[in-house]
Amino acid sequence: MQAEAPSREEMLENGPAQLPDALNELAGLQACADAGPSDQSLSSRESQQASDETSLDDSGHPSVSGPSCPDFSKKDSDLSASSRSCYEMDCKCRCHLLVRQSRHGSRGFFKYILGSLVLGYISVSSPTGDCDNPACARRENGLTMTLRYTFPTWVAKRVLTSSVSPWGSGPHIFTFATSRRIFYAPGNIFSRINSRDFGGATQLLQNGSANIRDIEARHGVSILGAALRHPALRPGFVRFIEFLFESGVDPHVSNDRGESPWLLASRLILPRTPAFMASPELKDQLRRLFPRLDWDNLHYTHLHMIISGLRPLDLKEALKVPDHHAQINARDALGETPLGLAAMLGDDEAVEALLLAGADPESGARGAPSPIRRAIQSRNRRCVELLLMRCTNPLVLDARGATLVHAAAAGNNTLNVVEPLLLAGIPTDSLNVHRCTPLSFTPLHDNHMVARYLIDRGANINNIDKDGDTPLTEAVRLNAHNCLRLFIESGADVRILNGRLRNVLHFAAAFGDVETLDILCTAKLEPASIQAGDFAGNTPADLLRMRQIQPEGLIEAFGRLVESLSTSNGGSMRSRSTSSTTT
Incomplete structure (x- = not known):
């Protein structure tokens, strides 16, 4: 039977006497480190959610024959059917492709009761001439049909995908695959990607804790799609994308909004995409990773093309032409209007025009950020101010x-960007559905300047969200070093126990890097916290040992942190710990 975790009062009562035993464990931890990362996952609720009892088999990944053509989605209705045509750009015969996709049951109520269904096909017409390209779409398939059904969550956390190539000169291929819908939880693959821990995400895929076909439960985002939402010019990101392609990832798997990784990559490579979103070097890497991008797949109108930089024309002059002005609220393949695209790119002149x-300032893609949220992401103050003036309700929630x-945080x-929003009357400590304040969001990208600004204006540094976490524990989990230093200096409560009975040391052991552990040496943590068990009975040392x-x-950094607990509580514990270790 699992021992009940001690309360905070019991921890305080036991005090420093438990430290020597903790120091004795370090030799065992060092031996584990020398032997390599443990294959055992965290014995906790989040690792159980990540693994799921219905694990995938080890069969190969599905391969769908046919041309590389991105998924298409129509977002104007919940029961929709849409079609388009495109060309296989590398094919001499210029095979004409017709792509059609029907999406049913995307509204929340229908999706919860019945699930959702996507039916699509790609057909290839007769070529205009002979072609010796072995990858020619006509040679491989005349028609590829794809069916994807997502179970309602109360039935199963599964997505079924099937494709068939019944006609054509190539082989008749039938594929069937099942994917898990994984709920976001600390430590699972989507949490790792969100924290930019691409090495950790790779390890989860390699040891079987995650599968290449896993899909995030809330929005149906694939692993590749999640990674492309956090692009960065760093070896870990590029190598992770390469690893996914080597593992057979499908870049055309759309999320619930119809956004495929292929389309997201196309938008990152646009001429006017800001450098902070995708630097020139990162764009070069993306062109290498996605070598056959076709701007037409974005379904841009003439206005979209001008704003994106694909057509070097005057937007104001184009808006004077009635046919072009009629496109002012038209949506592209990602559901973005010209105004939303201009706001995302931080083009304040285009936003003003x-x-x-x-243009409708409230018209954002269904389920996607509105133009003003796009402007906030672009970090352009003038864009934000222009849209705030047209915003009917600055207190609007997503x-x-x-x-x-x-x-903004x-x-x-x-x-x-933060200043005009607070001037518009938005509360500093506004709560989202998880009862997180903006201050808890700052560690996501270690935005310590914004964090200090919010604290100086009265933000609650010890706000506790639904899970019992605080800005401090978020900073530890995300290794946001500057925010962590700031929160400690500002007097954040280091004695916090969250809903899983985890203290700061649990977070540090499970997620912290060397610098995070060294920063916590200055935090005057409670000595008893080193022996405290979480809801599963795991001490911080247990969680450290289980790290993959x-x-x-x-x-060594964890050892320094444990020793700092004694020196910060009287100084006499150091000699007692040493003598206990020797005996």
């Missing part, structure tokens, strides 16, 4: 109950 021409200040580390990836020097 579109607003003056009558699907997760987050205010505009939440978006998560997405940038400058005050240019242990950076170099982590065990």
Whole structure:
């Protein structure tokens, strides 16, 4: 039977006497580190959610024959059917492709009761001439049909995908695959990607804790799609994308909004995509990883093309032409209007021109950020101010109950965007559905300047969310070093126990890197916390031992942190610990 975890009062009562035993465990931890990362996953609720009792088999990944053509989605209705045509650009005969996709049951109520269904096909017409390209779509298939059914969550956390190539000169191929819908939880693959821990995400795929076909439960985002939402010019990101392609990932698997990784990559490579979103070097890497991008697949109108930089024309002049002005609220393949695209790119001149021409400032892609949230992400103050002036309700919430200040705190580390939002009357400590304040969002990208600005204006540094977590524990979990230093210096409560009975040391052991552990040496943590068990009975040392990836020097840093608990509580514990270790 699992022992009940001690309360905070019991921990305080036991005090420093438990420290020597903790120090004795370090030799065992060092031996584990020398032997390599443990294959055992965290014995906790989040690892159970990540693994799921219905694990996938080890069969190969599905391969769908036919041309590489991105998925297409129509977002104007919940029961929709749409079609388009495109060309296989590398094919001499210029095979004409017809792509059609029908999406049923995407509204929340229908999706919960019946699930959702996507039916699509790609057909290849007769070529205009002979072609010697072995990858020619006509040679491989005349028709590829794809069916994807997502079970309602109360039935099963599964997505069924099947494709068949019944006609054509190539082989008749039938594939069937099942994917898990994984709920976001600390430590699972989507949490690792969100924290930019691409090495940890790779390890989860390699040891079987995650599968290449896993899909995030809330929005149906694939692993590749999740990675492309956090692009960064760093070896870990590029190598992770390469690893996914080597493992057979499908870049055309759309999320519930119809966004495929292929389309997301196309948008990142646009000429006017800001450098902070995708630097020139990163764009070069993406062109290498996605070598056959076709701008037509984005379904841009003439206005979209001008704003994106694909057509070097004057937007104001184009808006004077009635046919072009009629496109002012048209959506592209990702559901973005010209105004939303201009806001995302931080083009304040285009935003102003579109607003003056009558563009709808509230018209965002269904389920996606509105133009003003796009402007916040672009970090352009003038864009934000222009859209705030047209915003009917600056207190508007997104699907997760987050205010505009939440978006600003998560997405940038400058005050240019935060200041006008607070001046518009948005509360500093506004709560989202998880009862997180904007301050808890700042560690996501270590936005310490915004965090200090919020604290100086009265933000509650010890706000406790639904899970019992605080800004401090978020900073530890995300290894946001600057935010962590700031929160400690500002007097954050280091004695916090969250809903899983985890203290700061549990977070440090499970997620912290060497620098995070060294920073916590200054935090005056409670000595009893080293022996405290979480809801599963795991001490911080247990969680450290279970880590699948242990950076170099982590065990030594944990030892320094444990020793700091004694020196910060009287200084006499150091000699007692040493004598206990020797005996």
